[in-house]
Amino acid sequence: MTALDCDVLVIGGGIVGMSTAYAITRAAPGTRVTVLEKEAGPARHQTGRNSGVIHSGIYYRPGSLKARFAARGAAEMVKFCAEHGIPHEVTGKLIVATERSELPRLHGLVQRGRENGIPVRELGPAQIAEYEPWVRGLAAIHVGTTGVCDFGAVAARLARLAQDAGASVRYGARVRTIGRRPSAVAVRTADGTVLRARALVNCAGLHCDRVARLAGDDPGMRIVPFRGEYYELVPSRASLVNGLVYPVPDPAFPFLGVHLTRGIDGGVHIGPNAVPALAREGYAWHTVRPQELAGTLAYPGSWRIARRHWRYGAGELRRSLSKRAFTDAVRRLLPDVTADDLIAAPAGVRAQAVLPDGTLVDDFLISQSPRIVHVLNAPSPAATASLPIGREVARRVLETLGAGRVRGAR
Structure with a gap:
């Protein structure tokens, strides 16, 4: 039998x-990971661009993985940041209804929470002003467990902790091919390196469906990338916002508005909106990758989304195209804002899994599948929930290896 390079390969x-x-x-000390x-370092895409x-966890269907993992993950993330000196703050947030038509949905969020x-x-309006004097709304709910942190720093720290425990992290290692045998999985990277392992974990985010197909598996979905564009308040106007303020979300979409x-740096980010990206890493309108765009356009689910939700889109x-229109959306919550108060900030791209029928x-x-665990949809709140998600994925891959149970992270 060919010697194995490690026990578990993690892509992403x-x-x-x-x-x-x-x-x-x-969970299994001594397991070679x-x-x-x-990329040349960790957290260069979804993790570092949000x-x-x-x-x-207030938004998510009770009993769902998102609901369970976000609520648990929020507490664990705060504890992890505190233990490892990572900048963070538990600020709480307001979810604000600005129109009467939103009040039933707001009350529904109270029940869901x-x-x-x-x-x-x-x-009520007077109590909103106690938290956010410049925000206007008919009613709101305050969620005390929401906070902010530097998720890129969290990812870097997790990498260092894994390495200290014996794991290897290889940057600049783009996976080109994946081969499977009854007893092993083999990966070839762009520089020709071949690595063999007992099992593989696909955490490739924006490219997870492509990695699944490289492994010979049908993911049953496709990643359709949505770019989230942000502005930030000019420093002289940052005092208009004390913490976190959200609109009441549309339940038909996984986007929060x-x-x-x-x-954590004291600056105020505003956004994101959600528009189709023209590449999986399409952080601007001018970033176009024809092959990726053609794949998105050829996917039936993309057209079914467009037909079903064209007004929202x-x-x-x-x-996206009009700063004035973006400003008008912000003014629903923050009436004193003008277009001159907003400056462009870096965008992110959401790796949204879409089913063939157009369901998000x-x-x-x-x-x-045999010897492989695929993480096929993990956009927000995956960063919040990353510690329990990691344990769940670890549990599954270790069961495949017969390597034991997963202990709680600290």
């Missing part, structure tokens, strides 16, 4: 991949 060095590697080393990341919010075990407080986020597109996958999606 974002926060979920690093959390998985860390969880494996804690290698992380393959195509608003840094530690989500409470309580079902998910999340403390919420209902507020344009919101206000005071980050048209509004998002308008806010609403929960985390983890699947298995």
Whole structure:
């Protein structure tokens, strides 16, 4: 039998991949883990390009992986950041209804939060002003367990902890081919290196469906990338926002709408909107990768999304192309803002799994095949939930190896 290079290969060095590697080393000390990341460092895509919010779990269907893992993960993330000196703050947040038509949905979130075990407080206009004097709304709920942190720093720390426990992290290692045998999985990287392992974990984020197909598995979905565009308040106007302020979300979409986020650096990010990206790593309109775009356009689910939600999409597109339209969306929450108060900030891309019928996958999606675990849908709140997600993925791959049970992370 050909010698194996390690026990588990993890493809993807974002926060979920690093959390998985860390969880494996804690659950089964001595298990040889290698992380393959195509970029020159960790957390270069979804993990490092978001608003840094530690989500409470209030939005998600009771009993779903998102609801369970986000609520648990929020507490664990705060504890992890505190133990490892990573900048963070538990700020709480407001979810604000600005129109009467939103009030039933706001009350529904109160009930959902309580079902998910999340403390919420209902507020009237005067109480909104106690938290956010410049925000206007008819009613709101306050969620005390929401916070902010530096998820890129968390991913880097998880990588270091995994390495200290014996794991190997290889940057600049783009996976080109995957081969499977009854007793092993083999991966060839772009530089020709071949690595063999007993099992493989696919945490490739924006490319997870492609990695699944490289392994010979049908993921049953496709990643359709959505770019989230942000502005930030000019420093002289940052005092308009004290913490986190969200609109009432549309339940038909996994996007939370344009919101206000005071980050750990004191700056205030505003966004994101959600528009189709023209490449999987398409952080600007001018970033176009024809082969990737053609794949998205050829996928039946993409057209079914467009037909079903064209009105919503048209509004998002308008806010992308018009700063004035974006400002108008912000002014629903923060009336004193003007277009001159907003400056462009770096965008992110959401790796959204879409089914062939056009359904946007609403929960985390983890699947298995012989010797492989695929993480196929892990957009926000995956960063918040990364520690419990990592343990769940580790549990599954270690069961495949017969290597024992996963202990809790600290």
